[in-house]
Structure formats: structure tokens, C-alpha cells
Amino acid sequence: DTDRVGGDFTFSYYGHDMSRDFKFDSNYLNVNTNPKLGPVYTDQNYPGFFIFDHLRRYVMNAFEPNLNLVVNTNKVKQTFNVGMRFMTMDMFIRSDQSTCEKTDIINGVCHMPPYVLSKTPNNNQEMFNNYTAVWLSDKIELFDSKLAITPGIRYTFLNYNNKEPEKHDFSVWTSKKQRQNEWSPALNIGYKPMENWIWYANYRRSFIPPQHTMVGITRTNYNQIFNEIEVGQRYSYKNLLSFNTNYFVIFANRYYAGGYSPQPVNARSQGVELELYYAPIRGLQFHVAYTYIDARITSNADDIAYYFTGIVNKPFDIKGKRLPYVSPNQFIFDMMYTYKHTTFGISSYFYSRAYSSMLNQAKSQTVCLPLNPEYTGGLEYGCNSVGLLPLYFVLNVQVSSVLWQSGRHKITGSLQINNLFNMKYYFRGIGTSPTGREPAPGRSITAYLNYEF
Incomplete structure (x- = not known):
């Protein structure tokens, strides 16, 4: 019956063979502009300056069978989902390097020699990774x-x-195998006291597997575990009103501290989300949303004081510190109004100030210091920049209209202005620009005209 x-049953296969070539030089962690403090980031004419050319090839193959089975009785409806995914990812990593020697400097300018294969063993690797995931769920109604x-x-x-050469002549290679297995349970509960109102509670456990990179400071050899809980409700009234509220909390275990601590940390991110859609009259719709986030370190962890000498000159515990790049207060406001053949829209976003470091x-403040090249992928000098990300508010406006129409012939046009008030704000990061600031886009204007015939 x-x-x-x-x-239904599906079977999917997907794969790719992708190559990438990217470069960075020995100044990429340096944002120093004062030659009295050390090498400045614009100086590329000194013995030892080098450019890495990272050659990468990624070969991925995967297949996924998936079964959905619905069993419906008079009182209970069950939807079973069972499936598995097997994926292989083969990565071939080679690094070429061009290094400025004294003999390459003529009249104060370095003429970079051709690239040669880097003889550093861990810059040339082959990785043969695979994972298998199996899952089962049962939706009971x-x-x-x-x-x-x-x-x-x-x-x-x-x-x-992971295979890498033991010696600089690549005559002997060694294999390092690692196994990581994780359970990821989940539970979703939804209750509808009436047709247009639903309450829900969800739990999910997830993880980020070990991350490998050529820059040792960002390498992890452990699983990062996340336990996520959310409770909320959604209410709608006809096509006029929709109101959503949500509380969420995420517990992170063995969370990568971004170089601020030699060991992983525990963290908690919690907050509330409020969202309202309102259409008071035909053609007019408002959308307002607010999110509050409190994300902090919850475990005791000492910082790596050396990286911040000159900013903080003694070790300290980062427990209780806010996670960087998280704006505690976030607002969204949208409005759209359509009259006959013309639509006018506004979208705006506000993000409060956030710390750029733990x-x-x-x-x-910015401090610069020598680095251990064995730990940083060959880099001998770098800088740390700390401070606040500024708050920013962006307002975008757009108007579009059907200017002329006759039968199937039609002319439409639109005008869009992004960042109407030309608000100046920036992001912070490593290796982006002096003092670690990366400017965001300013005001832009786009005009569009289309003729259909």
C-alpha cells in the first residue's frame, strides 16, 4: 500500500581534479612601517627575502547512497533516512622558492632568481585522505x-x-597515519499548538577534523567538538505578520585558539535572535532582525606571551575573554514597496564594535618580533596587531521600474547605491595591509537598463 x-532511493557520485598555484613572500606576516623597529613590510631588497610558489593538486572522488522511507499508520507517521558517504581526497603539495642572495642585489634592487624546488621536507608532501560517514534518522509525527x-x-x-620526505634529497619518504572517529548525535523536537505557530528545540553535535597547513602555527592534530542547542518559536498570521524568536548556545571543546594559546581551549557562544516580517498594506513589507551574541573562552589557558611582548609583558589567563571578530549586537532592517510597475527597496546592516584578538x-597597537622559521614555514619576522574593529552601518537603496512596455517588448531599468553614506570601516587580519587593516568597500552606484524584444 x-x-x-x-x-525514494538516490545514488550520487561527484568528484573533481583541481590545481591551484598561490604565492606569498617572507614579509606576509610583517606590517611594520618603522625601520627603527625592524624590517619594514615594503622592503623586498635584502638578502634572504624569498617568494614561495605553492603548487597544489586536489583529486577528490565521492559517492553517496541515500534512502528515504515513509511508513504511515493511522496514528503515527515515520520518515526514516539512512545513508552513507565515502570520500577520498588526494593532495599533492610542492613548493618552489626564489630567494634573494647578495649577488642578486644590483644598485639596491634585488633581481629575483628563477624558482627552484624547496628542499624543506615538510614543504613537499603527498596526502591520501578518506572518510566514511554513515547516518540514520527517524522523524516521528x-x-x-x-x-x-x-x-x-x-x-x-x-x-x-601523510607522506613526506625524511631527507632533503627526497631519497627516503615516510608515512604518518592518523585515525579520527566521531559520533554526531542529533535530536529535533517540533510542536504546533495551532496551524500557524510552532515551538522547537534542537540539539546537534558536530566537529571539525584535524587541519593541516604548511604554516605550522595554524596546524591542529585534534578534533574540535561543538555541541549546539537552540530553542525557539515561529508565529505567522496570514500573509501579514511573521515573528520568530530563538535562543542558541554552542559549547566548543578543544577549540583552536588561533595562536593565542599553545593548547586548545573551551568556549561558549550564546545569544538570542529576534526577527519580524510585517506587511501592513499591499505592496509594502518590512523586515527587522536583531541578534545578541556573547562568545567567550570558558577554560583556563595561558597565552603565548612572546607574540605580544610590548603589548602585554607578562603571561595571563585568557579565560573569560571574548572571542575575536564577533560583534555582540547586530541589526538588520529591510523595506520594500511596490507600486504599479515600480519597486523601491532599502536594506541596512549594523554591527557593533568587536575585538580583533583574544x-x-x-x-x-602593533608589535613586531623575530619568529622561529621552523615553526612558521620559513618566516623569520612578523607582527601582531590588536585593537577594536569599528562599528559600522551600511545602508543600500535600490529602485527598479518598467519604463515602457508594448506587447512582448519591454524596457526596464534600475538604480542601486550601496553604502549610501559612504561609511568608512575596515576588517582586521594577518598579512592584509599596514597595521593589519583591510578597508571595506565605499559607496558604489550601479545603473542597469534592459530591453526585451
């Missing part, structure tokens, strides 16, 4: 689908095989 038992309970489980097998220092 297909009314009681039904479903009761009381004419007013109550839905969906437990689920996912288990992931990670197999890493130091949680508001004052903008």
Missing part, C-alpha cells in the same frame, strides 16, 4: 503531525595518510 509505505520528534545519529571514520584590548 503506497499510502502507508513509500520512499504524532497527533496529526502536531508533534514531531526526530532523533538521528551520524558516525564518521577519518583516515589520514587579548580583548581596545587600544590599537
Whole structure:
């Protein structure tokens, strides 16, 4: 009986063979502009300056069978989902290097020699990784689908095989194998006391597997675990009103501290989300949203004091510090009005100030210092920049209209202005620009005209 038992089965294959070539030089962690403090980031004419040419090839193959099965009785409807995914990722990594020697400097300008293969073993690797994930979930609907309970489980097998040469002549290679397996349970509960109102509670466990990179300071050899919980409700009234509220909390275990601590940390991110859609009259719609986020370190962890000598001159515990790049207060406001053949729209975004480092220092400071090239992929000098990300407010406006129409012939046009008030703000990051600031786009104007015939 297909009314009681039904479903579908799919089998998917996907893959790619992709090559990438990217470069960076030995100044990429340096934002120093004062020659009295050390090498300045614009100086490329000194013995030892080098450019890395990273050659990468990624070969990925994967297949995924997936079964959905619906079993419907008079009182209970169940939707089973069972599947698995197997994926292989083979990565071939080679690094060429061009290094400025004394003999390459003529009249104060270095004439970079041709690239040669880097003889550093860990700059030339082959990785043969695969993972297998299997999952099962069961959506149970009761009381004419007013109550839905969906437990689920996912288990992931990670197999890493990293090959790199033991010697600089590449005559002997060694293999390093790593196994990481994780359970990822989940539970979703939804209850509809009335047709247009739903309450929900969700839980999910997820993880980020070990991350490998050629710059050792950002390498992890452990799983980062996340337990996510959210509780909320959604209410709608006809096509006039929709109001959503949501509380969320994410517990992070063994969270990568971004170089601020030699060991992983625990963290908690929690907050509330409020969202309203309102259409008071035909053609007019408002959208307002607000999010508050409190994201902090919850475990004791000492900082790496050496990287911040000159800003903080003694070790300290980063427990209780806010996570960087997280704006505690975020607002969104949109409005759209359509009259006859013309539509006018406004969209705006506000993000409050945020710290750019786990130091949680508001004052903008930059310190530069020698680095250990064995730990930083060959870099001998770098800088740390701390301070606040500024608050920013962006307002965009757009108007579009059908200017002329006759039968199937039509002329439409639109005018859009992004960042109407030309607000100046910036992002912060490593290796982006002096003092670690990367400017965001200013005001831009786009005019569009289209003729259909």
C-alpha cells in the first residue's frame, strides 16, 4: 500500500581534479612601517627575502547512497533516512622558492632568481585522505503531525595518510597515519499548538577534523567538538505578520585558539535572535532582525606571551575573554514597496564594535618580533596587531521600474547605491595591509537598463 509505505532511493557520485598555484613572500606576516623597529613590510631588497610558489593538486572522488522511507499508520507517521558517504581526497603539495642572495642585489634592487624546488621536507608532501560517514534518522509525527520528534545519529571514520620526505634529497619518504572517529548525535523536537505557530528545540553535535597547513602555527592534530542547542518559536498570521524568536548556545571543546594559546581551549557562544516580517498594506513589507551574541573562552589557558611582548609583558589567563571578530549586537532592517510597475527597496546592516584578538584590548597597537622559521614555514619576522574593529552601518537603496512596455517588448531599468553614506570601516587580519587593516568597500552606484524584444 503506497499510502502507508513509500520512499525514494538516490545514488550520487561527484568528484573533481583541481590545481591551484598561490604565492606569498617572507614579509606576509610583517606590517611594520618603522625601520627603527625592524624590517619594514615594503622592503623586498635584502638578502634572504624569498617568494614561495605553492603548487597544489586536489583529486577528490565521492559517492553517496541515500534512502528515504515513509511508513504511515493511522496514528503515527515515520520518515526514516539512512545513508552513507565515502570520500577520498588526494593532495599533492610542492613548493618552489626564489630567494634573494647578495649577488642578486644590483644598485639596491634585488633581481629575483628563477624558482627552484624547496628542499624543506615538510614543504613537499603527498596526502591520501578518506572518510566514511554513515547516518540514520527517524522523524516521528504524532497527533496529526502536531508533534514531531526526530532523533538521528551520524558516525564518521577519518583516515589520514601523510607522506613526506625524511631527507632533503627526497631519497627516503615516510608515512604518518592518523585515525579520527566521531559520533554526531542529533535530536529535533517540533510542536504546533495551532496551524500557524510552532515551538522547537534542537540539539546537534558536530566537529571539525584535524587541519593541516604548511604554516605550522595554524596546524591542529585534534578534533574540535561543538555541541549546539537552540530553542525557539515561529508565529505567522496570514500573509501579514511573521515573528520568530530563538535562543542558541554552542559549547566548543578543544577549540583552536588561533595562536593565542599553545593548547586548545573551551568556549561558549550564546545569544538570542529576534526577527519580524510585517506587511501592513499591499505592496509594502518590512523586515527587522536583531541578534545578541556573547562568545567567550570558558577554560583556563595561558597565552603565548612572546607574540605580544610590548603589548602585554607578562603571561595571563585568557579565560573569560571574548572571542575575536564577533560583534555582540547586530541589526538588520529591510523595506520594500511596490507600486504599479515600480519597486523601491532599502536594506541596512549594523554591527557593533568587536575585538580583533583574544587579548580583548581596545587600544590599537602593533608589535613586531623575530619568529622561529621552523615553526612558521620559513618566516623569520612578523607582527601582531590588536585593537577594536569599528562599528559600522551600511545602508543600500535600490529602485527598479518598467519604463515602457508594448506587447512582448519591454524596457526596464534600475538604480542601486550601496553604502549610501559612504561609511568608512575596515576588517582586521594577518598579512592584509599596514597595521593589519583591510578597508571595506565605499559607496558604489550601479545603473542597469534592459530591453526585451
